[in-house]
Amino acid sequence: MHFITLTYTLIKTQIKILLHYRLDFFLGVAGSLIQQVISLVFLISIFSFFDSLAGLNLYEALFIYACFEIVRAIDQVYNDGIWAVAWVKVRDGSFSNYLIRPLSPLYQIITEKFKLESITSLLVGLVLLKIALNNIAHELSWQECIYLVFFIVNALIIFFSIKLIAASLAFWLTASGEVMTLVYEFSQFAKYPVGIYTKNIAKFLVLFIFPFSLGISAPFVFLFGESIQFLQWEFGGWSLVILNSVVTIVFFAISLFTWTRGIKRYEPTGT
């Protein structure tokens, strides 16, 4: 209960900040909308030339794209503060502030900044998902909705873990903003179906090293009875659920491990 009231108060503060910088907020929303519209136009214009992308038609590719937008938007809304840890907070010693308060540092980092602008991206993602589903002529049953939510939560954990691992490196490297930017860039792979990565090494990268694609493509592959091929293995149905869950848990565990290890190692610079 204490956490709920605390979180509520913190969100209220965030909204106050946004209302204070109204023009900036408005421009951010406009920028986000423009990007959404153009990305969509990009997708459509590709399909005006081609019938398929790695065997998927427009709406199937749109489904994956929508999942990507939804996951990335939610991640941006609640998990944006971690960037500051990677870029400056460890380097300039302001990370110490988290350690002297009677709350988990991770909780403080998450609640410190809610990027509410990204809610527009989330809405666009949901609309795209609806459009895709309508045109694939597939009505989701309630079980399928649960699977979808399950996979999206897993994808969110994958995003969270990879970002946390990269940010934790700051405890060893003083600042890891560049590393984190590089690692986060790999999420771009997840916008498109795994099938376009024809080289095994690339597939290995997007499935196991930076498993953004595994997380994002999973709902499509599972719900529409497809499969992901890697070498002689084929992941579809329940084998995909297992693979997806194992990778998620492993990454989550590694991230918590590096984070706690890093905090123990942390030495403020005092400047």
Next chain:
Amino acid sequence: MMQSYIGYFRASYKEAVVYRFRLLFMLMSPLVLMIVQYFLWNSLYDSTAEPLFGIAREQYINYVFVGLAIGYLTANMVDLFIADDIKTGMITSIYSRPVSHMFTWFAKFLGGKIVELVIVFPLIIVLLYLGSDSITTSAVVAFSASTVMAIFLAFLINYLFGLMSFVTTNYWGVMFLKGSLIAIFSGQLIALDAFQHFDSSLLESVVPGRVIDIVGPFIAFVGYLSDVLPFKGIFYIPSGIYSGIISSQYEIYRGLVHQLTWVLVLGISAFVIEKKLKDNLVVLGG
């Protein structure tokens, strides 16, 4: 006077050299995007025999690759630093110095870039010679000139966006807007030819007619805007010249003139706008 700018230049250069590790990672980030683009476009070209938007496979892949290298050369965070100075009030101490704010930043920008310029730029030129048998010296000269102007333009665009913080105080939203505008209108997302070669009748099988009526003119409008706005000068023009997408003498000249015009227009605007905004500066208590 010149001495102080050289000082800024050297300080910034030294910082770049000291944080070599950081530089290495910054070099690798565009590489990731290149890989995604490579697979995406290869996969797309695999499913068609015809050139896309009038561009052949090798040309497009070259366009994307060199474009990302240019994106790397032009990348800078001048806007973020300026916005931060404005928000924190530091800007008042900067204005009290007897140097031009814009030239100071330009000197710092060049100082930070010089190492990358010396490594990346010759590499691109060598690859350009190795990659194509028919490459002419005039194309190499045009490409070099275009890249230099792209660097100037990228600086000016960032500088002007940074100045917007005078009006908005916060910079998150503006930064987002900048990112979107550059992605679309510079040709980073897709070669600008796509907008010009867009044939809305092809959409008939995938979307309802009502949507085509909106999407068609909308894309034409985006194509028109991208042709007029300065953004194509930081990506599409140099990459287009390199890859041969812009190949006729007329088109090359047109591109270079476009860049030069915008460098002048934006440079002068930055001076004028900053002077105006400075007079209305409000800094919250320090």
